[in-house]
Amino acid sequence: NNKLELANGDTVEYDYLLIATGPKLYFAELEGSGPEGHSHSVCSINHAETFWGQYQKLIEKGSGTILVGAAPFASCFGPAYEFAFILDTDLRKRRIRDKFHIKFVSSEPYIGHLGLGGVGDSKGMLESEMRSRHIPWVINAKTTKFEANKCFVDVMNDKGELVESQEIDFDMAMMLPAFFGVDAVTAVEGLCNPRGFVMVDEHQRNPTYKNIYSAGVCIAIPPVEATPVATGAPKTGYMIESMVTAAVHNIHAELLGKEPEEQGTWAALCLADMGDTGAAFLAIPQIPPRNVAWFKKGKWVHLAKIAFEKYFIRKMKKGSSEPFYEKTMLKMMGLTRLKD
Template sequence: MAKIVVMGAGLGGMSAAFELRETLGKAHEIVLIGQGDRFSFTPSNPWLAVGWRKSEDITLDVAEHAERKDIRFIADGVERIEAGADTVITGVGERIGYDYLLICTGPKLAFEDVPGSGPEIGHTQSVCTTPHAAQAWQTYQAFLADPGPVVIGAVQGASCFGPAYEFAMIVDADLRKRKLRDKVPMTFVSSEPYVGHMGLGGVGDSRGLMEAEMRQRHIHWVVNSKVTQVREGEIDVLEHDAKGHAGETRTLPFKFAMLLPAFKGVDAVAAVEGLCNPRGFVIVDKHQRSLKYPKIFSAGVCVAIPPVEATPVPTGAPKTGFMIESMVTTIVRNIQAELAGKKPDFEGTWNAVCLADMGDTGAAFVALPQIPPRNVTWTKIGRWVHVAKVAFEKYFLYKMRHGTSEPVYEKYILSALGIERLKDTRH
């Protein structure tokens, strides 16, 4: 019997634990370790931050649903990984040995990279976590009573641009519903070289479509820029030219601001010698396996993926839900093969499929594969994307509650987009 520890109880970790149980059966022990006792559906955080959802709508109790599948759940997090001893130490000091370790932690939010940013010790809000989005909703309610300039965007080194675009459009839609939009100048700030780059080098005509959408909504933008400092009510933005040379610094006033940070690897993972790159992301081969530690696999945002292209201001490559599902399935099938005495030679398909809600419409981005040249590159805007995003939220939470490993993107999202069904992995 093998003992498999899954580190992280978010989108990747929960999916991995359920898929392991469903694929391997009851013969093996599965331990799921999360930081806290609640699973959060992260893609819904922008809605929470404007009051369109409540925290209880998009979270669930992990232990209740994991234990139904005979998966032990620990809510104390991992304090340390002793990779040489095949052991993790939890936040309360419990030592847990493993035959396989799956690292699905997601990222550490590097607010410290930009002085004055972040919701805890800074002056900007975040939608990266559900508690952050809930705090943003409290701040947003105060803002509604005394509206003024809004700044939304993603700082240098960020790799997750979709939620910034989503939140800008959702705030615009919400303010229009409240008849307050005319009182709120809005500016979108990004390290991307142009609007619609998305960390992907653009997808189809994403630049033209997103610029048109922003002009239609009267959202100004400042791109190819670094946020150098945030003070109460002011954000300093340093613009750059096409060669990356620093130019003009402008100061943007705000009464409400949300800036997505750059990511790093979580401390317990980044501390393992030879496991990660300098930013703390896990280095894996095409089978999602650590190059140094053959008993460690990794999936999700915590995996090291090089930027799609060099940009004048640093941008990272996003990891979307479809890609995470593919990574998880790859790991599970490789472990299954190894336990059966076979060569673990499954490979994931690193494709980008993103549904970005815009409040009253939405944008769908498809890049297959993520890094050009691509077999499919496609962007569409329409109200149907908003409807698809809501349906995706409902189905994924259903999936978690009922412990199914059915691939949401594979079966539902791609078919909704009219794209031929893709295999999760290549064998």
């Protein structure tokens, strides 16, 4: 009936709908995880502030083990790496790094996979960074349960067979959860895949409901490749901007009586902050095979990330999603939001 039912009982009618809800943080899939359990998250401001408060108490204690990682079915791995490296940098600045152990546990098949099958030499660069910062890792890790100060992990081989089960003790843990579709969206028959993500075609339009478009983390994208432990494909900032641009152009076309034609490039340009250095990667498109794939590391990325955050917030406040100078600069790099 082209209506939205709101929580307060009101209804909103629509001709076209663009779903960009983001995901539900699916802590329920991993027993004992999440802010209501025995692990932390940095997926919201409240979660990050809760971790910060507990982190201050651990600093006062003077020593401990901090577990950082990503759960099975997670798709956003970059923040886990950023978190581990920034944590290491902060402890070194406080001159107490020697009192703390940081352990990294990930469902990725190798360090630097990132849910993307790697980008450039992300594997070698991130492994080197982990070694230089004395952060041991466990990959192909199927985390099964959290208890107080304990994480249970099944380590798989490349064939998905169990190699060993580990119990990892920790004082604090930050585990990025799997994502799932939000309840209001998953309740609509024929709209979503089994994990609640909205199915879309190349024009960001749902195949079942032709006047519903979707963009962002809430859409269904198949994994880049099969992995021993389930991983998802990330939806990064510029990639999402290209989705929204395509969706808006196509809705406009339909309003003019035309068929949707525009497709987003789904390209990725990411800056990862490591506390005192950083890593940048460019993937065009984000999903392989790619026309462009490079990965660079240096202190300039740390500074660029700070500058970009300030710039991005400012342009959002001004309501200008793509200023001409940004569009021109990115085009010189081969980045455009829409396919030619």
